[in-house]
Amino acid sequence: MVVVARNGVEAVALAEEHRPALIVMDIQMPVMDGLEATRRIRAGGLHTTPIIALTALAMRGDRERCLAAGANDYLTKPVYLRTLIARIEAHRQQQARKAAAPPENDRSAAPS
Numbered sequence: 001m002v003v004v005a006r007n008g009v010e011a012v013a014l015a016e017e018h019r020p021a022l023i024v025m026d027i028q029m030p031v032m033d034g035l036e037a038t039r040r041i042r043a044g045g046l047h048t049t050p051i052i053a054l055t056a057l058a059m060r061g062d063r064e065r066c067l068a069a070g071a072n073d074y075l076t077k078p079v080y081l082r083t084l085i086a087r088i089e090a091h092r093q094q095q096a097r098k099a100a101a102p103p104e105n106d107r108s109a110a111p112s
Contacts, residue, residue, distance in 0.1 A: 020049060023049060038051055051071045052075060055074070055076060
């Protein structure tokens with residue numbers, strides 16, 4: 001399912017309501033920008049949901065600001081569909097690997 005938010009406030013509310021598997025976050029949204037929305041989504045409990053920051057910002061330090069706000073990845077506009085699909089797939093595969101891995105504190109998997 002794809003859910004679309006028109007601004008950062010809606011993005012936070014929809015993320016909390018739908019608990020998506022992945023978020024593509026436009027950084028330059030009205031009402032609340034994507035950086036603040038990302039911080040609030042993380043603070044609201046979606047700690048492991050991959051967030052891909054999508055922005056026209058391509059200045060030095062912009063990538064770092066997006067990652068510091070809680071994004072897992074960063075793409076600049078214009079975005080090529082193949083690139084976006086590849087990034088989504090990479091995050092999907094990473095989530096699948098994490099889900100399949102035994103918990104770190106599972107001592108039953110450790111050799112005796």
